[in-house]
Amino acid sequence: MLKRFQSVLLLGVCASLAAQAPTAEQIFQQAMQHMNSGSYAEAESELQSILRKDPKNASVLINLGVLYAKTNRLTEAVDVYNRALRSVPGQEVVELNLGLAYLKQENHAEAMPLFQRLHAAHPEDSRVTTLLATCL
Numbered sequence: 001m002l003k004r005f006q007s008v009l010l011l012g013v014c015a016s017l018a019a020q021a022p023t024a025e026q027i028f029q030q031a032m033q034h035m036n037s038g039s040y041a042e043a044e045s046e047l048q049s050i051l052r053k054d055p056k057n058a059s060v061l062i063n064l065g066v067l068y069a070k071t072n073r074l075t076e077a078v079d080v081y082n083r084a085l086r087s088v089p090g091q092e093v094v095e096l097n098l099g100l101a102y103l104k105q106e107n108h109a110e111a112m113p114l115f116q117r118l119h120a121a122h123p124e125d126s127r128v129t130t131l132l133a134t135c136l
Contacts, residue, residue: 024050028060035063040071058087062094069101077101092118099131108135 022030031046047064050057061084068077081098085091099114112135118128 024054032063035067040067043067056087058084058091061087062097065097069097074101074105078105092121103131103134111135
């Protein structure tokens with residue numbers, strides 16, 4: 001009887017703890033609030049906590065890349081954007097952000113093919129045309 005009571009109590013405690021743990025979506029939303037308010041260290045910590053459980057989460061990788069770019073950690077931004085592209089190949093916003101990070105590093109050779117692909121897909125986009133011209 002005591003053993004059964006302990007098992008029920010243990011299950012109740014575990015269920016209570018699980019109910020209190022925030023979901024990845026809740027953590028992500030909190031990270032976005034921190035990033036928008038300029039609390040980059042908190043946002044980074046939260047995004048990294050999601051990636052520990054889901055290392056190929058494209059949304060988290062993209063936003064972590066944005067965070068790194070905003071904090072002028074361009075090498076890390078490039079790495080994370082490349083990871084995001086491996087998760088979702090051809091994602092144009094990632095290609096654009098990766099190209100911009102390369103451009104800020106003055107790495108025109110890496111930026112140019114990204115901007116060329118974007119320009120081929122959207123020749124009417126003057127922003128991409130300007131970025132491509134910057135690489136020449």
